[in-house]
Amino acid sequence: WFRPGTDVGYYKNQHARASGTGSFFTLSFTVTFPANDDVCYLAYHYPYTHTDLRDYLDRMEADGERSKCVRRRTLCQTLAGNDCDVLTITQFESGGSAPDIRRRPAILLSARVHPGETNASWMMKGIIDYLTGPSLDAKILRDNFVFKIVPMLNPDGVICGNYRCSLAGVDLNRQWLDPSRKMHPPVYHTKQMIKRFSEDREVVMYCDLHGHSRHKNIFMYGCAPDRTTPFAGSDPLDERIFPRLLFRNSDNFAYKDCSFKVQKAKESTARVVYWRQFRIQNSYTMEATYCGASQGQYIGRHVSQAHLQER
Numbered sequence: 001w002f003r004p005g006t007d008v009g010y011y012k013n014q015h016a017r018a019s020g021t022g023s024f025f026t027l028s029f030t031v032t033f034p035a036n037d038d039v040c041y042l043a044y045h046y047p048y049t050h051t052d053l054r055d056y057l058d059r060m061e062a063d064g065e066r067s068k069c070v071r072r073r074t075l076c077q078t079l080a081g082n083d084c085d086v087l088t089i090t091q092f093e094s095g096g097s098a099p100d101i102r103r104r105p106a107i108l109l110s111a112r113v114h115p116g117e118t119n120a121s122w123m124m125k126g127i128i129d130y131l132t133g134p135s136l137d138a139k140i141l142r143d144n145f146v147f148k149i150v151p152m153l154n155p156d157g158v159i160c161g162n163y164r165c166s167l168a169g170v171d172l173n174r175q176w177l178d179p180s181r182k183m184h185p186p187v188y189h190t191k192q193m194i195k196r197f198s199e200d201r202e203v204v205m206y207c208d209l210h211g212h213s214r215h216k217n218i219f220m221y222g223c224a225p226d227r228t229t230p231f232a233g234s235d236p237l238d239e240r241i242f243p244r245l246l247f248r249n250s251d252n253f254a255y256k257d258c259s260f261k262v263q264k265a266k267e268s269t270a271r272v273v274y275w276r277q278f279r280i281q282n283s284y285t286m287e288a289t290y291c292g293a294s295q296g297q298y299i300g301r302h303v304s305q306a307h308l309q310e311r
Helices: 050-062 119-131 136-144 155-160 185-200 238-249 270-277 305-309
Strands: 006-016 023-030 070-077 083-089 106-111 146-150 203-212 218-221 283-289
Touching: 050 070, 050 083, 050 119, 050 155, 070 185, 083 119, 083 185, 106 119, 106 185, 119 136, 119 146, 119 203, 119 283, 119 305, 146 185, 185 203, 203 270, 218 238, 238 283, 270 283
Parallel strands: 106 146, 106 203, 203 283
Antiparallel strands: 006 023, 070 083, 083 146, 218 283
16 A cells, blocks of 8 residues: 555535534545556555454464464454454563562553544554564563553444444444443443453553544643542652653654643543543553654654554
8 A cells, every 4th residue: 555646635615514513624636547447446544454453363373472472362242243352462471570460560452443543553563563572671561561452442343444433323432431232342341351450450551542634643642630530649740751751762752742631522532431430540542643743753754554563
């Protein structure tokens, strides 16, 4: 896949929304096809399908080295009967100074609750590759943490080609307050898994991976303490430490674009629900641009799959 097109424009048109809340917009572009009688596909972003994920997980399980530190299970069945996978990554064979698995704190990651945000899957692939890789830093992480990863929260939406909704036609990232076991099974079972995990051990971080259609760079939304959800004994700036560390260690991450406000419209998202209900202070949404960077070594360049997979 590569980026084609010239004369790209995005502008407000003359058609008003029925709700009276604004106008519709028009996207226009010119594409010149290289050959006659050929078959070409146009995609909004670099695709990452449900088949891509299953093939990738199958190869990982078949890898003699990587499979030693990862366990793949079916979290639940979706409305359409598709498997929603969950991965556990840690050092299963404890040795030396590595703490016992049952006492290791947990880090929880998820992606593709919005099926059209394919850049989230490319980021997740990079994370899994790194955590199961041979580097010393990855081994230290596996020795000291248990990673629970749901790489594709909305398989039905991905398979159907939806941009934001599930098979039931709802935004699953607005169902975390009270998910239905029948109508929102991946959300319901993920929340139950995190509830059990938080009762069993300390959960030090949750991060949900997304794509952003308007902003450049990669950045985070966090949750700043407020009067309704105080964290006893915590510094009011603690939630900013991890994004700041990412900024100091990555050319792709923009701390200036991060926000830590909890808006009313976001109160039913995973980030806010896990922060309030399970008291996970480091609860984030990570957003990756569809476009490119406005800082660092990649300034002025379009984002690629390789950029999104970088550690």
